[in-house]
Amino acid sequence: MSCFNVVFKTIVALIFIFATVLIPPPARAGEAKQLILGHIGAPGTMYDLTANEFARRVNAKLAGRYEIVVKGNSSIGDDEAMLSQVRKVEICFSLPFAPLAKAMPIFAAFDLPYLILTRNHIREVRAALVETYLKPEAEKNGLALVAMWENGFRHVTSSGHAVEGPRDLRGLKLRIPPGSWRSQIFQSFGANITEIPLKKLYDALKNKEVDGEENTLTIISSSNYSDVQQYLSLTAHSYQPIFLVASNERFSHLEPDVRQVIISVSKDLENWALDIGAREDLKQLSELRKKMIVNDPDKFSFLVASIPIYQEFARQIPNGIAIVKMLYDPSSFGASLVEN
Numbered sequence: 001m002s003c004f005n006v007v008f009k010t011i012v013a014l015i016f017i018f019a020t021v022l023i024p025p026p027a028r029a030g031e032a033k034q035l036i037l038g039h040i041g042a043p044g045t046m047y048d049l050t051a052n053e054f055a056r057r058v059n060a061k062l063a064g065r066y067e068i069v070v071k072g073n074s075s076i077g078d079d080e081a082m083l084s085q086v087r088k089v090e091i092c093f094s095l096p097f098a099p100l101a102k103a104m105p106i107f108a109a110f111d112l113p114y115l116i117l118t119r120n121h122i123r124e125v126r127a128a129l130v131e132t133y134l135k136p137e138a139e140k141n142g143l144a145l146v147a148m149w150e151n152g153f154r155h156v157t158s159s160g161h162a163v164e165g166p167r168d169l170r171g172l173k174l175r176i177p178p179g180s181w182r183s184q185i186f187q188s189f190g191a192n193i194t195e196i197p198l199k200k201l202y203d204a205l206k207n208k209e210v211d212g213e214e215n216t217l218t219i220i221s222s223s224n225y226s227d228v229q230q231y232l233s234l235t236a237h238s239y240q241p242i243f244l245v246a247s248n249e250r251f252s253h254l255e256p257d258v259r260q261v262i263i264s265v266s267k268d269l270e271n272w273a274l275d276i277g278a279r280e281d282l283k284q285l286s287e288l289r290k291k292m293i294v295n296d297p298d299k300f301s302f303l304v305a306s307i308p309i310y311q312e313f314a315r316q317i318p319n320g321i322a323i324v325k326m327l328y329d330p331s332s333f334g335a336s337l338v339e340n
Contacts, residue, residue: 102179147266158212
């Protein structure tokens with residue numbers, strides 16, 4: 001066999017392999033093609049509620065053609081693993097946050113404390129934020145950012161004492177999600193930081209590997225952290241979205257009308273998620289007050305202690321100053337952070 005024939009056959013084989021990775025095999029006649037959506041949230045979290053509502057609406061519109069199949073509760077891996085699966089086109093969608101902030105630091109603006117204080121502010125700035133800063137950055141990294149949903153406002157829980165201000169975090173062994181700016185933030189407040197995946201957090205709290213953690217009310221409630229944590233401090237130190245993402249290549253291979261249905265439904269759910277998040281905050285806080293000692297910390301002291309963090313972010317991150325200005329809403333400081 002000539003050298004030319006060997007090279008030609010090798011190229012053809014590579015093209016075939018590449019095509020089979022990008023384009024999944026067709027479904028059998030009469031069978032809807034599955035589009036898997038993976039996330040880390042347990043039942044009752046905003047991950048779970050929004051993903052299932054998304055699947056319900058899309059499946060109703062695309063009945064018989066495509067089916068969104070939700071794989072939640074870290075059943076197919078953690079955030080990092082699922083984002084990798086999206087990139088490899090092993091699954092279609094995931095709902096990451098921390099891995100995006102790690103790979104594209106501009107997303108880490110949501111880690112900064114007390115920038116976003118109300119959901120109404122998110123409604124006002126979301127479109128410009130996504131279209132101007134986040135979506136182009138995701139596309140440069142091979143991802144289609146389809147929608148911005150919500151995880152919610154994050155609060156601190158602990159087993160030893162309530163957190164009234166930054167001084168109460170000194171020496172506290174605090175868990176944070178892997179790969180976030182929260183490491184620098186809470187270290188600046190004096191906490192001892194440990195990064196633990198969400199799936200392993202309950203056992204870490206139970207076994208006293210850490211003294212506390214910070215999370216949304218739906219996660220604190222659904223994960224039963226009240227069994228192993230005595231105090232809930234309503235710090236509302238950051239608002240965390242979650243993003244519906246897909247591989248650019250995979251998403252672009254869907255039929256145009258299918259893409260349009262997915263985009264339309266996912267966008268409709270952006271405000272739906274904010275409304276449900278506000279409702280769930282009130283509901284879960286009412287239940288948690290029966291199980292934990294709840295306090296309202298001195299948020300102004302946290303804000304003052306956070307100023308060096310804003311300055312560092314602005315220095316390190318391209319467009320950091322612009323995105324901080326967009327997210328910061330001084331008019332709403334002091335508002336209750338579980339009512340809107």
